[in-house]
Amino acid sequence: MEAVRQRSEAESPAAAPAELTELTRQRRRSARIFVLPMLAVLAVVAGWPLLRTIFFSFTDANLGSLEGYKLIGLDNFQALAADGDWWNAVFNTVRFAITSVIIETVLGMIIALTLNAHIPGRGMLRAAVLIPWAIPTVVSAQMWNWMYNDLYGVLNHIFLGLGLIHQPLAWTANPHLALTAVVLVDVWKTTPFMTLLILAALQLVPLEIYEAARIDGISPLKVFWRVTLPLIRPALMVAIIFRTLDALRIFDLPFILTGNSKATASMAVYARQQLIDFQDVGYGSAASTFLFLVVAVFTVIYITAGRVRFGTGDR
Amino acid sequence: MGARRAIGRILFYLLVALIIVYTVFPFYWAIVSSLKEGSALYRVDLFPPHPAWGNYVGIFQQQNFARNILNSVIVAGAVVAVSLLLSVTASYALGRVEFRGRTALLLTILAVSMFPQVAVLSGMFELVSWLGIYDTIWSLILSYLILTLPFTTWVLTTFMRDLPKELEEAALVDGARPWTIITRVFLPLLWPALATTGLLAFITAWNEFMFAITFTLSNEKRTVPVAIALISGASHFELPWGRVMAASVIVTIPLVVLVLVFQRRIVSGLTAGAVKG
Numbered sequence A: 001m002e003a004v005r006q007r008s009e010a011e012s013p014a015a016a017p018a019e020l021t022e023l024t025r026q027r028r029r030s031a032r033i034f035v036l037p038m039l040a041v042l043a044v045v046a047g048w049p050l051l052r053t054i055f056f057s058f059t060d061a062n063l064g065s066l067e068g069y070k071l072i073g074l075d076n077f078q079a080l081a082a083d084g085d086w087w088n089a090v091f092n093t094v095r096f097a098i099t100s101v102i103i104e105t106v107l108g109m110i111i112a113l114t115l116n117a118h119i120p121g122r123g124m125l126r127a128a129v130l131i132p133w134a135i136p137t138v139v140s141a142q143m144w145n146w147m148y149n150d151l152y153g154v155l156n157h158i159f160l161g162l163g164l165i166h167q168p169l170a171w172t173a174n175p176h177l178a179l180t181a182v183v184l185v186d187v188w189k190t191t192p193f194m195t196l197l198i199l200a201a202l203q204l205v206p207l208e209i210y211e212a213a214r215i216d217g218i219s220p221l222k223v224f225w226r227v228t229l230p231l232i233r234p235a236l237m238v239a240i241i242f243r244t245l246d247a248l249r250i251f252d253l254p255f256i257l258t259g260n261s262k263a264t265a266s267m268a269v270y271a272r273q274q275l276i277d278f279q280d281v282g283y284g285s286a287a288s289t290f291l292f293l294v295v296a297v298f299t300v301i302y303i304t305a306g307r308v309r310f311g312t313g314d315r
Numbered sequence B: 001m002g003a004r005r006a007i008g009r010i011l012f013y014l015l016v017a018l019i020i021v022y023t024v025f026p027f028y029w030a031i032v033s034s035l036k037e038g039s040a041l042y043r044v045d046l047f048p049p050h051p052a053w054g055n056y057v058g059i060f061q062q063q064n065f066a067r068n069i070l071n072s073v074i075v076a077g078a079v080v081a082v083s084l085l086l087s088v089t090a091s092y093a094l095g096r097v098e099f100r101g102r103t104a105l106l107l108t109i110l111a112v113s114m115f116p117q118v119a120v121l122s123g124m125f126e127l128v129s130w131l132g133i134y135d136t137i138w139s140l141i142l143s144y145l146i147l148t149l150p151f152t153t154w155v156l157t158t159f160m161r162d163l164p165k166e167l168e169e170a171a172l173v174d175g176a177r178p179w180t181i182i183t184r185v186f187l188p189l190l191w192p193a194l195a196t197t198g199l200l201a202f203i204t205a206w207n208e209f210m211f212a213i214t215f216t217l218s219n220e221k222r223t224v225p226v227a228i229a230l231i232s233g234a235s236h237f238e239l240p241w242g243r244v245m246a247a248s249v250i251v252t253i254p255l256v257v258l259v260l261v262f263q264r265r266i267v268s269g270l271t272a273g274a275v276k277g
Helices: A002-011 A017-056 A075-081 A084-116 A122-134 A137-148 A154-161 A178-202 A207-215 A220-248 A252-258 A267-277 A281-305 B002-034 B038-042 B054-062 B065-096 B102-113 B117-130 B137-161 B165-173 B178-207 B210-215 B224-230 B241-261 B263-276
Strands: none
Touching: A017 A281, A017 B065, A017 B102, A017 B117, A017 B137, A017 B178, A075 A281, A084 A122, A084 A178, A084 A220, A084 A267, A084 B002, A122 A178, A122 B002, A122 B241, A122 B263, A137 A154, A137 A178, A137 A252, A137 B002, A137 B224, A137 B241, A178 A220, A178 A252, A178 B002, A178 B263, A207 A220, A220 A281, A252 A267, A267 A281, A267 B117, A267 B210, A281 B102, A281 B117, B002 B241, B054 B065, B054 B241, B065 B102, B065 B137, B065 B178, B065 B224, B065 B241, B102 B137, B117 B137, B117 B210, B137 B178, B137 B210, B165 B178, B178 B224, B178 B241, B178 B263, B210 B224, B224 B241, B241 B263
C-alpha cells in the first residue's frame, strides 16, 4: 500500500487547478452531507445521553420518576467526596488498573517475543493465544468463577496438589483475595490483545539488527533492552494507555465474579449500583460524571502520546 | 555449547507449551465440565468419564435459551448493519476529502469510543423510557450504536485513506459523482475491510453486558450474556455449573471458529483500530 501511495504522489500531475476547484468544492459539499447521518446518530446515542447524565448529576432525580427532579447544585459531588464507599471503589479501580496492565504488558511481551521467533507451529500458537480474546467477558467470568469454586474448583485442586496452598481458598468470597481473582481473569482475557499489539510492533523491527547483534556476540538480553525495547517503545506506550483506559472503565468482571461486593466494586460498578439498584439517578450520575472526567484526562494523554494521524496521508 | 543450546531449546518449547496450556485450559475445562452430570461434575477428571449431553438439553428446556440466542443474533446483526451503512459514507468523507472541521470530527469520534458506558447510562435510560422501548431489543439496538459506530467509522476511515488516489481521479475525470465513486469504485475494494470491521463490531455487540442487564427485564427479551450471568439453580447458593458451562460453550464456539478462520484479518483490524489510528 505504501508503495502505491508514493507512486501516485510522484506520477499524478500537479492537478489542472481551474477544473479541479469546482470538483473540489463539489466534493467538499458532498463530504459534509455524507458525514451528517453518522453524526446525527452519534449525537442522539452519545452526545445527548452524556449531557443528560452530566445535567442529572446536579439534580436529585430518582429512577422511579425521572421528571420530578430539582436542581441541588453541587450537593451530589460534595456527598461523593465524603463517601467512603466511593473512595473505596476509586481505590479498587486504580489498584485493578495498575496491577492488571503491568502484568498484561509483561506477559504480553513474553508471548509476543515467543511468537516472533520463527518456530514450527507458530500459526497454531497464535490461534491458541487468540482464544481468550474471542470468549465473551461474561463467559470468561463464569468459566473462572467455576474454576475458583472453593469446594469443587479445579484451581484449588491444582494448587493443593502442587503444595502451593494447604487448604482450599475461597477466591471470590475472601475480601483479601477477590480483587486478585478479578485481576487474574482480566489478565487471562486481555493479554492476547496486548500480545497482538506488541507483536505488530516487533515485526517492524528489521531482522538485520538481530543478525548484526548475533555476529557481534551481544547477549540476547542486552539486545532486548538496548535495541528492541527502544524501537517498539512508542507502540508499547499506545497499547499501555489504551489498556489503562479500558481497565478504568471495568464493569463486567467484578460485577459477575463478586456482584456489588465492596472488595472489588469498581467506579463503574458503584455508579451503576447507585443509579439502578438504589434508584438514585442524581448521585449515580455524579459518580459517572467523575469517572467520565478521569477517562477524559487519559484520552487526552492517549491522543497526544499516540501522535494519532489525522491527515489524509497523501494530500 | 551443544548441550547448552539443547537445554535452551527444551526450555523454549516448555515455555511455548506453558503458554498454550494457560490460554486454552479454562475453555477446555468449561467444555469438560459441561459434559459432566450429577456428581461427576464435582470430581476433578481431566476427561469426562461418561460424557453426557444433559446440560445442553437442560438449558434449552428449563429456560428459553434459544430465544436468548435469537435476540443476540438480531441485535448484533442489526447494530452491525446500521453501523456499517452509516460509516461507509462517513469514512469516505473523513478519509479522502479535505474539509474544514474534519480533524475536530475525528477527535470527537475517537473521544466517543473512549466513553465509559456508565457515563451515558442515566441519559440513555431516560431516552429509552421516553421512546417507550424499555425491555425491548430495540433499546439494545439503539444503545449499542455508541459502542460500534465510532469504532467502525474510525477503522474504515483508516482503510479508505490508504486506497490509491488514481482510482478516484480517473472516476472524477469521467464525471462520476461522489456517491457513484463510493459505491462503484471503493466499495468493491473495501469488502475485506468491511468484513473485518463488521466481525469486530458483531463481537462487541454480542458480548455487551451493562446495557443489556439495565435495559431489559424479562427473560424473553434478554441477550445471551445476561442469560448466562443469571442462570440460577434450585438454591441461591449452588449454581447449576454444568448448565452454565454448557451455555458458555454454545455461545463461544461460533466466536472461536470465526476468530480462527479470520485470524489474520482480525489482527490487522485490531491493530488498525488501536495503533495505526
